[in-house]
Amino acid sequence: MMVLLKTYNDNSYLLLCSYLTNRLKEVQLFIESIRKSKDYPRINEIEEIFKETFSYVNTRGQLSLKIERVLNPHYLLSPGELDHGNSSWFISLNIQKKSLKKLNELYGKQLSGLLRIFKKVFAVLNSPDNAIKEETLKKYEDLIQGVNLKMEEFLFSTENKQLIDKREKLKSSVIRNLPHSGFYHMTHVENLENILNAGLLSHKTVHRIKMIKHDISNIEIQKRRNRTEKVYGRNIQDYVPLYINPSNPMMGSTKVIEVLSQVVLLEIIPHVLVQKKATLFSDGNAAIEETNFYNDQDKLESIDWKLLQEGKWIDGTESQRIMCSEVLVPEKIEVFYIQKIIIKSESALKNIFPLFPNHKGIPIEINADYFKTYHQN
Incomplete structure (x- = not known):
């Protein structure tokens, strides 16, 4: 295989x-x-x-x-x-x-x-x-x-990734802080076909046009995300959410664990943070009131990089909120920003191969480490 x-x-x-x-x-x-x-x-x-x-x-x-x-x-x-x-x-x-x-x-x-x-x-x-x-x-x-x-x-051509090289880049000092080589969107494999055709769309949009086939998000948490952030005055549900470290509390949620073998992580090129206008980053879970939002990469020191790199947290503490730090991209992320599809095991390949992400220059990686969680109750 x-x-x-x-x-x-x-x-x-x-x-x-x-x-x-x-x-x-x-x-x-x-x-x-x-x-x-x-x-x-x-x-x-x-x-x-x-x-x-x-x-x-x-x-x-x-x-x-x-x-x-x-x-x-x-x-x-x-x-x-x-x-x-x-x-x-x-x-x-x-x-x-x-x-x-x-x-x-x-x-x-x-x-x-x-x-x-x-x-x-x-x-x-x-x-x-x-x-x-x-x-x-x-x-x-x-x-x-x-x-x-x-x-x-x-033999249709791949999306033009050269656009990324011509635009502003994230500072190398920030890149070095990242736990992995990008930001991550977590979804069910059944949603992948629509994503490869239309790009990643905001939570509100995919539900409005009924484009999501299998929702693995927590309904109660999504309700708490239905609020306005204070930087641009947008509803958080109008953003495409990306995790800085995918091995976070969401990975350990009941709905995700039930279908873990069919969960895919879409690795997004980190420069999306500065190339997509009005993109935000947070120092924790956007659903929690205490979380702060920023739009200036010079303020990225506000994020607890040490905790995110270690990937460990304790349930019910501040570390649990911080481990869900996010990048929020308004409305849409084009397909050419996806640099990799990561899955836990071979079982999801039969559903991904026929979608031909390689046509768009997106390789598939099998890596169970991304799906592990390190926390204490």
Whole structure:
């Protein structure tokens, strides 16, 4: 499973499909040039094009190619020079890597479909010279063009994370204080599809448009969050909440524990704190009156970083409030701010793989440590 996850995260499958789609376009141009020049004998060059396309260097041992000439029975009676009349071409083109085979099933056999088209195009070599006419080559051109259009729909591009690099960055001194490498939104895996399509939306918005499929939040605490913060005068429920340390009291709540194997943590790039206008951070749980809110990163020293880094608290004390310190982003966090999906075990993968977060440049990590809680009653 870990090999499969690595292949999924590094986008080997998509990169291979993209490579073959581009090479198929080159084959189309080659066939078009023969059709226009009427230099039909040049079609034999397609053998070398295929060998170069599927060489070990280009496909890194992920695919296997075998091309050979097969003798027709009557050739043995009167052997001579090999030509279209006494032999035919045989091509074997298969997926070799096991993890790619599994992903091929997951992706609706897009890769094996591409290979079938390559084999079908190669069959033009088995046509007698006098049968290779303009209409024959045009048929293959149209076939390739149709496949390329479908593959372009499949190989949609990832969200542009370059925007983050061009904007203001969080100070390195603040980054060093973080318990982990980002801020965290906790949700049920059933909500992931909508998040990957629309981004992370505020609590109020997702309930208003009925976009949340499985709510793991505490109803009573959500009622207490339905109040106005004093910095911008917004309702706290109009923000997308992110935890500074996900291993907090929320992780130990009854509703979360009941479905822990299906809980996902979305790791948000920390620069969201300064790149999204009117973003706040708190020195504790936003549902509690005593919690303070800030909008100036120079005041981040107000947070008890030592406690957040240690990740330990005592129930019913101030430490419990502090462990739920938050970053609050108004209204929406775009998908390209999500830098990782973290799950506790492999059991959630079957629900995440088909959503293809890797298309958007979001890898999946299995790490049970994020789901542990360290507290005393």
